[in-house]
Amino acid sequence: MSCRSRLTKMALLLSLAAASAGATSFVTVPDEALVDGAAVIAQVTVESVEPAPIAAPPATDYFVQIERLLKGYVTGSTVVVRVPGGIGPDGIGLRIWGVPQFRTGERTLLFLAPRVDGTYGILHLMLGAFSEVEAGGYRIAVRALSEALSLPLSSAGETPMATEPQRDFAGFVNWITDRANGLRRPIDYYLDPALADLGRPRASGPLLEDRCTQLNYRWSGFDQDEAFKWSFDAAGYDGRGGGRGAFLRARRLWKRASNGAVRFQNGGALRNRAALGGLDGVNLLAFDDPRDDVAGSFSCSSGGVLSLTGVWFDNGRGQSCERIGTGRKGFRDGRQYLEILAADILVNDGASCLLSKDVLLTARIFAHELGHSLGLAHVADSAAVMSGEVSRSSSLEHLEASDVEAVSELYDTPPSR
Numbered sequence: 001m002s003c004r005s006r007l008t009k010m011a012l013l014l015s016l017a018a019a020s021a022g023a024t025s026f027v028t029v030p031d032e033a034l035v036d037g038a039a040v041i042a043q044v045t046v047e048s049v050e051p052a053p054i055a056a057p058p059a060t061d062y063f064v065q066i067e068r069l070l071k072g073y074v075t076g077s078t079v080v081v082r083v084p085g086g087i088g089p090d091g092i093g094l095r096i097w098g099v100p101q102f103r104t105g106e107r108t109l110l111f112l113a114p115r116v117d118g119t120y121g122i123l124h125l126m127l128g129a130f131s132e133v134e135a136g137g138y139r140i141a142v143r144a145l146s147e148a149l150s151l152p153l154s155s156a157g158e159t160p161m162a163t164e165p166q167r168d169f170a171g172f173v174n175w176i177t178d179r180a181n182g183l184r185r186p187i188d189y190y191l192d193p194a195l196a197d198l199g200r201p202r203a204s205g206p207l208l209e210d211r212c213t214q215l216n217y218r219w220s221g222f223d224q225d226e227a228f229k230w231s232f233d234a235a236g237y238d239g240r241g242g243g244r245g246a247f248l249r250a251r252r253l254w255k256r257a258s259n260g261a262v263r264f265q266n267g268g269a270l271r272n273r274a275a276l277g278g279l280d281g282v283n284l285l286a287f288d289d290p291r292d293d294v295a296g297s298f299s300c301s302s303g304g305v306l307s308l309t310g311v312w313f314d315n316g317r318g319q320s321c322e323r324i325g326t327g328r329k330g331f332r333d334g335r336q337y338l339e340i341l342a343a344d345i346l347v348n349d350g351a352s353c354l355l356s357k358d359v360l361l362t363a364r365i366f367a368h369e370l371g372h373s374l375g376l377a378h379v380a381d382s383a384a385v386m387s388g389e390v391s392r393s394s395s396l397e398h399l400e401a402s403d404v405e406a407v408s409e410l411y412d413t414p415p416s417r
């Protein structure tokens with residue numbers, strides 16, 4: 001889908017948000033299911049962006065002005081939309097790629113889920129946010145999917161999914177309004193497939209990039225042969241399916257591909273730890289989204305977000321981009337990097353219907369997420385594990401040359417013998 005580097009001239013001319021590539025995997029949700037599943041749908045403009053005033057975990061608050069309410073009720077004309085990831089009051093940052101980002105002044109269509117604290121989550125994260133982009137004389141509703149890993153599966157998990165269509169913004173709004181009012185009519189707002197690349201955010205690669213500083217991330221400890229342990233949440237899908245074995249397999253792939261430079265070890269099972277919940281010295285693979293970081297569940301019939309990867313870093317006792325100068329950084333070959341202090345992978349609730357049935361697919365997804373946890377973004381090679389799309393044909397006996405090349409950009413991988 002949009003992860004591929006099919007750039008039109010128009011796409012190059014547009015200055016769109018966040019070119020960093022991502023760490024969220026998903027199966028697309030049909031528009032009908034999005035409308036039916038959202039408590040609130042609104043056309044909004046983003047008024048301001050602020051770090052969430054909570055101790056942990058870091059989150060970002062978007063204050064949005066409601067221009068048009070398409071479904072549901074809200075109190076007041078401005079609501080706070082809180083998305084996971086950001087920089088906390090203690091300066092500790094959590095970067096989760098694939099999570100939608102908005103700019104002040106931007107007009108967006110949001111599918112929202114109310115939270116108990118009065119803020120709103122975005123239903124299915126990047127699948128429930130459509131930015132208005134003007135391109136080629138059209139007003140298009142564009143989802144920022146270049147940051148995420150798409151699984152080209154139908155809801156049944158077998159046949160290929162069609163490429164993400166382009167939606168006419170006004171037509172989409174009208175269709176949503178009708179459906180929310182009980183008038184179900186066929187989709188009439190898809191634009192000509194020939195316009196597929198118009199206005200899409202471009203993917204970048206192969207390294208993850210910090211939004212403030214444009215620095216890349218890496219584990220500096222590997223330089224001193226330090227090893228880092230990955231633990232499993234003892235609860236959840238892993239206890240019932242093949243998640244643990246798939247993760248071990250994924251970890252071995254990176255070890256082999258880097259000729260031992262990537263030193264991730266097995267930290268065993270833990271209880272009562274939250275992935276993406278705080279910088280707690282544990283790299284955790286956890287299941288079932290216990291804190292509801294992802295509003296909405298994955299479903300094998302209607303899709304959704306499967307998993308998220310986040311990396312933790314030190315922003316230097318401040319929440320603004322400017323303060324990052326004092327954070328934990330390292331150098332390699334004369335380049336400055338942000339040091340990854342820990343990483344977490346969160347598997348969404350409901351994902352077991354897909355993952356427990358297919359250990360190879362699970363291993364492929366975990367290998368991809370582990371690649372992000374190493375500081376990698378996406379590579380253009382569609383056979384690679386770090387491609388933006390899961391390829392059923394890619395081998396899991398070894399990583400592709402493009403994956404190996406990407407990891408060698410960050411770490412001193414010894415030549416193979």
Ligand SMILES: [Zn+2]
Nearest residue numbers: 022023148149
């Ligand atoms: Zn990805």
